[in-house]
Amino acid sequence: MPRRVIIIVLDSVGIGEMPDAGKYGDLGSHTLGNIARLRGGLHLPHLEKLGLGNIDSILGVLAHPNPDSNFGKMAERSVGKDTTTGHWEMAGVILDRPLPTFPHGFPLDFIERYELAIGRRVLGNVVASGTEIIQRLGDEHVRTGKPIVYTSADSVFQVAAHEDVIPLAELTRICQIARTMLLDDMQVGRVIARPFLGETGHFYRSPNRHDFAIDPPHKILMEYVQERGIEVCAVGKIYDIYAGRGITDSETTKGNMEGVRKTLDYMAKVEAGLIMTNLVDFDMLYGHRNNVEGYAQAIEEFDERLPEIYTALRSEDMLIITADHGCDPTMPGSDHTREYVPLLVFGQKLKKGVNLGVRSTFADLGATVAEYLGTEPIANGKSFYSEIKGG
Incomplete structure (x- = not known):
């Protein structure tokens, strides 16, 4: 069989x-x-x-x-x-060196190049919990349309955006741009689209997450x-x-x-x-x-x-x-x-x-x-x- x-x-x-x-x-x-x-x-x-x-x-x-x-x-x-x-x-x-992490956020010169590439300024650029950062910066994101960039102890570049402010197709696009830009010593394991929904004080992550991994x-x-x-x-x-x-x-x-x-x-x-x-x-x-x-x-x-x-x-x-x-x-x-x-x-x-x-x-x-x-x-x-x- x-x-x-x-x-x-x-x-x-x-x-x-x-x-x-x-x-x-x-x-x-x-x-x-x-x-x-x-x-x-x-x-x-x-x-x-x-x-x-x-x-x-x-x-x-x-x-x-x-x-x-x-x-x-x-x-x-x-x-x-x-x-x-x-x-x-x-x-x-088997990897003989760890995938890079950014415990102090991503270099400012990279963030500036990224903002230019996606045509938007960003918020955050800090190490944070995904649930916490959307409560902290969600209102400003909704008001300004700026995506929230953050990372964690993992080798990740995460972009959070309210689905009614930045539609999923646009969030996908700006995450794909990040994936192409994160090279060499900045080649994180995953770029993660983190869409969320809700209102002030009650923002919550939607299930429409998508990861963009390196090969x-x-x-x-x-x-x-x-x-x-x-x-x-x-x-x-x-x-x-x-x-x-x-x-x-x-x-x-x-x-x-x-x-x-x-x-x-x-x-x-x-x-x-x-x-x-x-x-x-x-x-x-x-x-x-x-x-x-x-x-x-x-x-x-x-x-x-x-x-x-x-x-x-x-x-x-x-x-x-x-x-x-x-x-x-x-x-x-x-x-x-x-x-x-x-x-x-x-x-x-x-x-x-x-x-x-x-x-x-x-x-x-x-x-x-x-x-x-x-x-x-x-x-x-x-x-x-x-x-x-x-x-």
């Missing part, structure tokens, strides 16, 4: 500090562990049965004596801890899969993260649960290939906002949906649940955290309960997917398929 791999990336659900976490100011980080500790435990019966508690100690999540999946954790070999870096490494790209520097997993003549379907921001490379179909989402639903939709119709989903709410709504309870509830809500995913699996499917970095909401500030990420690998015809240990790179995931789907080997990573292959 044709084979499929379903990868679900729980955006920012890290599982403990990496040995070099101190270099990133992240000593003591453990997204899952610290949430569980402060919350008084997590109720994740389905993830527990897969073996999540076998990876590391998480209050409320026991180590299962006979887990249904194979389990381990992955270290990030690339330098950095952002979304683009983590996802790229899964697909075979991966070499061939990635998705392209190898596509060359096999099988499908590569992306859910959430996966298409944007990989600049569309190798992706045959994609669906955007407005939340984790819509992401699960659209993953299930693909599973109902895709006969062979790769389905990859990013569930961003953990990171965007809770990690960056230091919302421990919201984060905990979101993980539990995902756990409740797992039986639907199990039911949709076919006998030849491989299900992988992982993350791209940490974003421990209990840590000072609101930055991502340099953590290991969980690795759970399930399949009806795969072995169960194999301890995959600590993988030295996220690329081991991509190498395993490539071998399982019968593509050429990707550029980096060591496949663990032989360790979990059924009899």
